[in-house]
Amino acid sequence: MISVNKLNVAYGQSAIIHDISLQAEEKEIVAVMGKNGMGKTTLMKSLIGLLRPVSGSIELDGVDVTAWESYQRVAQGIAYVPQGRQIFSQLTVEENILTGLDPKSPQKIQLFEEVYAMFNVLYDMRKRKGGNLSGGQQQQLAIARALVSEPKVLLLDEPTEGIQPSIIKDIARLLNEIKETKNLAIIVTEQVLSFTVDIADRMFVIESGRFQHEDVRGSINEEKIKAFLSV
Amino acid sequence: MGITNIFSGYTGEELLSIFTMQGFSSLSLFSVFLLMALGLAIIFGQMKIINMAHGEFLTAGAYTTVIMSDMVVKYMPGLLPYYFIFAIIAAFIVAFALGYIVELSLVRFLYKRPLDTLLATWGVSMILQQGFRLVFGGREDSANLPDWLMGSWYPTETIAIPLNGLFLLGTSVVVTLLVYFLLFRSRWGLCVRATVLNREMSNAVGINSKRIDRLTFAFGCGIAGVAGAVFTTIGSVSPAAGSLYIVDTFIVVVFGGAGSLLGTIFSAFGIAQLQSIMEFFLTGVLAKVFVLLSVVGILMIRPQGLRSNKVRE
């Protein structure tokens, strides 16, 4: 589905991401664990096209999208839920969802109903400004906005940041559900191990822009990963 | 000369009529200001650049109207009463297309350098003016107006309100409502509002913001074209006609609080009223000085303009 090969990303002269390769297939959740400042957001931004890599390639279903603009990647099937949600605060909930919707999609109405069914609270608040939602509700809105673009690959950058434990459980359940029903590949970055242990099929640890460790489901070495994540 | 002196020599009733008539005649000025400022403000709001060539898009729209009027007189005189509506649409299309080309070939390379855009669009303005001069010559042209645009309406014996002014006002109201509708109900409007709030994120949810930039630039120019079409009802067209308005328009936008549609409307109204009423009592230049001083004074108290967008992060 998505295949990243030897990706290198830099801000000007300062190289941040070093030779990162990873694959994610249909119905698979890949977690990238790492402390603050290790390059998780930088990796995600280069996957969605907000940053241009110095070298390496990103392929989606065999199509090389490395040089593509963000909106083209979205059309091709990548969707992005950024760190800090970044919903459009002055637009209503409904308008926020609409921004992710392809106006030419034949299933516009179904897609809308689907995300409203998934997130009832968004339906109740559809006429409110996005900025007036709580953090957890904004997170749901950001996920809804990403899902209506009918992605094949969903990128989530620290989705549990600033969210209470009971809702974190809800998000975990939700990600498991949509990966099955929508045949998604999901790449999620995190610092909270209890969240990803429940959902990840594969897990990487990123440190200073390099993958230092890899585990697969069933044989996840929690002690070792915790050691990486502790400050 | 004191302010009280200039009013002496008129009776109270005369003064009332003068104020009403000047007030209404200023509505023509208001309409042109409003249409011009709307376009300039939309472009500024979306891309944070000032289009110094904005006046030339008015001129382009005005010449489009003159050409259509000449053709109608020559080939289809029977259509004279109706052509003006089509001229407005044609003026929009011509100015839109011209704006599209200017964005595509020049402006889009300069978005990251606002100061350079200022210079570059100023250059475009001079090129276009010279182009008009080459094609249409330096003399003043005017459109043949249909009869229903001539004459006045007399609500009382001493008050005469010109019909072309009323028509201008009507057009600018309709266009303003249309802009509102498009901004808040269309896909383009949604994309504009999203991009203004967060350009990076707009791209990341699938909006082609560069295409939206191009359409927005062209749309703003198109509105200036409409201003040009209706401008022919109150003035004659010369290659520099539009450039006379760029400074006033700029003041209207800044005074209104850049990026606020409602502020732009109030500001256009206030400045047009003030200018036109003062012009009756003072000379044109003095009236302008008076208007500028008032604007500067108010901007010192409210530097953000009449209304500014309250953006909460």
Ligand SMILES: Nc1ncnc2c1ncn2[C@@H]1O[C@H](COP(=O)(O)OP(=O)(O)OP(=O)(O)O)[C@@H](O)[C@H]1O
């Ligand atoms: N725009 C930028 N210019 C220069 N350096 C940057 C920029 N953004 C991030 N960095 C640097 O890149 C490194 C990785 O940052 P990044 O935001 O990817 O970390 P992160 O893993 O997402 O951290 P967090 O968990 O705090 O979100 C950091 O050292 C940071 O200082």
Ligand SMILES: [Mg+2]
């Ligand atoms: Mg981050």
